[in-house]
Amino acid sequence: MTGALKDGEILSVEHLSISFGGLKALDDVSFSIREKEIFGLIGPNGAGKTTVFNCVTQFYTPDAGAVWFRYDPERLRHHRRTASPDSAGAPQTEVIDLVGKKTHTIIRYGLVRTFQNVEVIPELSLIDNVLIGAHVDFRATMVEQILRLPRAREEEKAYRDKALKALEFMGLGPLSDQLAGGQPYGVLKKLEMARTLMAEPTLIILDEPAAGLNDNETEDLAATIRRVRDEYQCAILLVEHDMRLVMNVCERICAISFGKFLALGTPAQIQQDKLVQEAYLGEQE
Amino acid sequence: MALRIVKNPHLHFILFGVILALLPTVGRGMGMKTSTLQTLGFMLIYAIVALGLNLLLGYSGLISLGTAGFMGLGAYLAAYFQDDLKLGFWLAVLAALVIPILIGLVVGVISLRIRSIYLAIATLCISEILLKTFEQLEWFTRGTAGKQSRYPTIFGAQLDRNAVFIVIVIALVIVMMLTYNMVHGQMGRALHAMRSSEVAAQAMGVNILKYKLFAFSVATMYAGLGGALYLFFLRSSYPTTWSLFMSLTMIAVVVVGGLRSIYGTVLGAFVIYAVPELFLKKLPVIGGIAGLPYIFSGVLIILVIMFFPNGLKGLADIARNLVVRLRARTAAKEVAA
Numbered sequence: 001m002t003g004a005l006k007d008g009e010i011l012s013v014e015h016l017s018i019s020f021g022g023l024k025a026l027d028d029v030s031f032s033i034r035e036k037e038i039f040g041l042i043g044p045n046g047a048g049k050t051t052v053f054n055c056v057t058q059f060y061t062p063d064a065g066a067v068w069f070r071y072d073p074e075r076l077r078h079h080r081r082t083a084s085p086d087s088a089g090a091p092q093t094e095v096i097d098l099v100g101k102k103t104h105t106i107i108r109y110g111l112v113r114t115f116q117n118v119e120v121i122p123e124l125s126l127i128d129n130v131l132i133g134a135h136v137d138f139r140a141t142m143v144e145q146i147l148r149l150p151r152a153r154e155e156e157k158a159y160r161d162k163a164l165k166a167l168e169f170m171g172l173g174p175l176s177d178q179l180a181g182g183q184p185y186g187v188l189k190k191l192e193m194a195r196t197l198m199a200e201p202t203l204i205i206l207d208e209p210a211a212g213l214n215d216n217e218t219e220d221l222a223a224t225i226r227r228v229r230d231e232y233q234c235a236i237l238l239v240e241h242d243m244r245l246v247m248n249v250c251e252r253i254c255a256i257s258f259g260k261f262l263a264l265g266t267p268a269q270i271q272q273d274k275l276v277q278e279a280y281l282g283e284q285e
Numbered sequence: 286m287a288l289r290i291v292k293n294p295h296l297h298f299i300l301f302g303v304i305l306a307l308l309p310t311v312g313r314g315m316g317m318k319t320s321t322l323q324t325l326g327f328m329l330i331y332a333i334v335a336l337g338l339n340l341l342l343g344y345s346g347l348i349s350l351g352t353a354g355f356m357g358l359g360a361y362l363a364a365y366f367q368d369d370l371k372l373g374f375w376l377a378v379l380a381a382l383v384i385p386i387l388i389g390l391v392v393g394v395i396s397l398r399i400r401s402i403y404l405a406i407a408t409l410c411i412s413e414i415l416l417k418t419f420e421q422l423e424w425f426t427r428g429t430a431g432k433q434s435r436y437p438t439i440f441g442a443q444l445d446r447n448a449v450f451i452v453i454v455i456a457l458v459i460v461m462m463l464t465y466n467m468v469h470g471q472m473g474r475a476l477h478a479m480r481s482s483e484v485a486a487q488a489m490g491v492n493i494l495k496y497k498l499f500a501f502s503v504a505t506m507y508a509g510l511g512g513a514l515y516l517f518f519l520r521s522s523y524p525t526t527w528s529l530f531m532s533l534t535m536i537a538v539v540v541v542g543g544l545r546s547i548y549g550t551v552l553g554a555f556v557i558y559a560v561p562e563l564f565l566k567k568l569p570v571i572g573g574i575a576g577l578p579y580i581f582s583g584v585l586i587i588l589v590i591m592f593f594p595n596g597l598k599g600l601a602d603i604a605r606n607l608v609v610r611l612r613a614r615t616a617a618k619e620v621a622a
Binding site for chain 1 (some may be wrong): 410463466467470472474475477478480481482484486487488489490491492493499596612
């Protein structure tokens, strides 16, 4: 079934609505993201950006609407420890509605997120933090790990090498054995990105990655986001306050305000859009 | 190759075990009292149970005030299977492991709904229910009169006090190795992630239900094992042993020894249990104070929490850092010269 997504699209949010108490946090929001696209989701404070985000990643279950996502069924077979059928030819993708899936299963489809407040584990080294991104990839069972049987040892080593590569890609290679606790904020942000890369994502959602960064760091971040997309061939959804960053890196932008869809287009189109201008600057007299 | 052996943590655990196992023989040669061996045996049992609690408190960030109840359950189960049902040592140990695990799974489910202080209260209640059961369920526990038992027979050989001590050492080494494997690798990282932020852990694919159940069942299993070993070593069990004080002592062992440290936990058991028994009680004047061990562990907990949040293991880290820094300074001086 691929009817819900057009060719070349990875995620489609359709008619998403959710209310908390009497407050409609999202009201019929729709947009879709293409594969390998850098896509921005913007809106003034309280617009519902984070709510969209939490509905996509199933931290909230929306009252209505669908979240269609394209994934490679081969990944799920790996995670479910089942053998893949001998299917020759081009890789097949399938489309699924993520609504109602358990939160911890979302990463298995290739969808990973970061956190606005940087959620890393201070007591672990950088490389161990990155390895958490590979949590669902381990095939050794608990018993194999507790007894440290060969498969568990081999997997640990293989993923450790992979984690080091992800750290090196983010320029954190020399710090890999240091504890995450006490590292500067910029390092932690990069560490979180490296962790998402471990999952070989097809879509990364970044929750306000520029928050707390200075101008130089923000510019550096823009370059990093592009580099991640080019190297890992994944789409990136940027939920962001920092307009300069959004206008600089995003190919298309969706603007929302008070839980309602406003506009969707290229950065130039969005900047020209009357509704968006009103939402940000207030109505013209 | 040689370096790899030196660095292999499992060999360290085995070496540690061999040294401990030699204690009864070497100790007797050096005139060690039977009571000293008894104290050391109980200390090792405390270490086993506290390692399970450290998995909860240190790694998973979950609290339990129910340790004593699960230990008692293990002790009575071992006695019931060995002495009443006459099913032998191995089935007695198996029962003391499996049945507490089942209760641990129930507590794990409870912990999904409630947190921190409320979880502490809930686990305390479970422990108190077990304690009351131990007092009342006379066919199982002989009530307050106490359950009497005997040294176990393994593979047809009747064990004595020294042999049970060695069984305890073997159990401790196995528990240390298994715990090491649990916390170094995918599962340990998942527990860390869960402690740090459940939301972030879920986003990384960690199944919170699975890991809470895992942490609680391992902790109750170690407590059950500790209880069974306690029974085999002391050859009796009274309900008063399995009170809140035992649970609090286990928390003291973990906190003083060091959260998330395996050797720290053993060291904690030594400081909290063995030091008052072996040394403090022999001091003039203050040695006679009733409840001296309580005062000692209370003061230690306060000192550790205030000044050394990482416990004795943290002290060791500080010492190691000093040595590294001194060496670096000497090296720098040599380069300069």
